[in-house]
Amino acid sequence: MKVIICGAGQVGWQIARHLANEKNDVTVVDNNAELVRRAMDTLDVQGVAGFASYPDILDQAGARDADMIIAATHSDEVNMVTCQVAHSVFAIPRKIARLRAQSYLTAIYSDLYRRDHLPIDVVISPEREVAEAALQRLAAPSAFDTESFMDGKAQLLGIQLDDDCPVVNTPLRQLTDLFSTLRTIVVGVRRDGRLFAPAPGDQLFPGDQVYVFSHVEDVDRTMEIFGKIVKKQERVVIIGGGNVGLAVARELESRVNRIRAKVIEKSRPQAEIAADALERTIVLNGDGMDMALLTEANIDRADAVLLVTDDDKTNMLAAVRAKAAGCPMAICLVNDPTLVPLMGPLGIDAYINPRATTVSSILRHIRHGRVRGVYSIGDAEAEVIEAQVLSTSPIAGRMIRDIEFPEGVLVGAVRKGNKVIRPEAQTRIEEGDVIALFSLSADVPEVERLLQVSIDFF
Structure with missing residues (x-):
């Protein structure tokens, strides 16, 4: 399959890496020549430096016989025009665009992406994907990673094993015998930085990060067996009232068994937008690192704090401060994967990686x-x-x-x-x-x- 990927940032690079590893013919386009060079040096891909929406640049990238184009630049408008050019000039059969602005994603305007208007086959919204990931983290708060499968009937859970975990030093084969009715299986183990698929005779040790597949009805029991207390989330403080924080707060408001949320947003205009959009959620304007403001938000009585500002370091430092103030659970949005190893030492319980979420969606x-x-x-x-x-x-x-x-x-x-x-x-x-x-x-x-x-x- 011949694929053109527009945008050589984190998401574009990861998609290129996946597709190149599977022996597809991949060409990366970006107006930053350095990013294109990095992709060509590290991956088995071709590269073209230039603006992805320009017909001559797409022609150089091989658009005349491409099977698919993925527009994942930082600009929504460039991504949209790229798909239009790919369709009108080169008749590329399949077009995927990453769009961030909420106005482009409103359901009442969905006709915009029909073939006779703006021909985009699949629209990916990182903010919506990340908001959904955040809600899944809140649903399984003791897991550092989680994703739904089988139309919501099965769940992948990432669980950090502590010293007091009841099943450490037990061969996996024995676990199957001990819990014969439990619809759960350990599929992956990360130990000393290396991820592997365990054999039936392998044991689990404190410090391991395990990935387990569980029937959704057995998730709570699975968490208990792996030594995690299952506590119902009733109060959540969200730091960051942008698109992600707003989407999470809206969803929490709409649920039958409503979780009470408070939102802290530093930008006054954005805080006003959030306050107008939310009905029953308190929005506080101020710095999420401010201990007085955290106290006003009753952080010590919250079941979890969700940190979704657009700055990784702010999220991590505010998480440390919220935990110090008495919040038992901190879930962080982290774009830079090199910061993830710091989560454990800082006491941050779970993280959301927008890049991995968007890559998975694409x-x-x-x-x-x-x-x-x-x-x-x-x-x-x-x-x-x-x-x-x-x-x-x-x-x-x-x-x-x-x-x-x-x-x-x-x-x-x-x-x-x-x-x-x-x-x-x-x-x-x-x-x-x-x-x-x-x-x-x-x-x-x-x-x-x-x-x-x-x-x-x-």
Whole structure:
């Protein structure tokens, strides 16, 4: 597949990395020649320096025979015009654009993206994706990472194991026997900075970060088994009243079992916008690092603080201050992945990586065929892929124990009809089943071969 990626920033670079690793023909376009050079030096891609919306630049990038264009520059307008040029001049079949401004995303204006207007096939909104990720973190507050699968019936949970975790030093095979009715399986372990798919005889140790796949009804029990207290979230303080914070507060307001939220926003104009948009949420104008303001927001009585300003360091420092003031749980928005190792020493409980969230969302639309969901783990170290099993797939009609999965791949869940089951060695995978697989990045091409996912855009 020939793909043009416009924008060589963090998101564009990650998408290029994924697609290049899978032997696609990838060309990166950016008006910053240094970013293009970095992509060409570190990835197996071609590069063109110039404005992505210019027809001659797209022509140089090979737009005449491209299968797809992904417009992920920093400018919404450049992304929109790029898709228009790609359609009108080069007839590129599939066009994906990242748009941030909420006005472009309002449902009543969705006709804007029809083929005879602005021809964009898929619109990705980082703010909406991040707001959804934040709500998922609040729903499973003791997990540092979480994502839903199987239409919300299964969940991936990232859990940090403490010294008092009841199941440390126990072989995973034994855990399966001990909790035979628990629809949960450990699919990944990060130990000493290395992520791997564990074998049945492997043990878990304090300090491990484990990724577990669980039926949604068993999430609370799973968290308890791994030594995490499940506490209902009733009061949340949101620091940052921009698009993300506002989207989270709006959603919390609309829920039946309403979570009481307070928003702290430094910019007075933005605080006024948030106050006008929210009905029952208190909005405070001021610095989220100000201890007096945190006290006014009753941070010591809050169940969690969610830090979603556009500055990573502000989020992290405000999280430390909120924890020092008595808030038991801090969830941070962090764009720079190199800051993530500081989370543990600073006592920050969970983080949201907008880049990983946006990358996962774009990948979900790229892997078109029968792939229903893709979630990128860590710094593109692994993926969880949810896909429907085709009749032509090599795994159809075979038991899991007879399928030659690579060493870095584990089955997390299987859905047969409306029922999600825990996979076992003797589970037979049938045509039409939906399967969720944890795969280290190096093994993703082999997983796609086993699933025989056809990338079909027509």
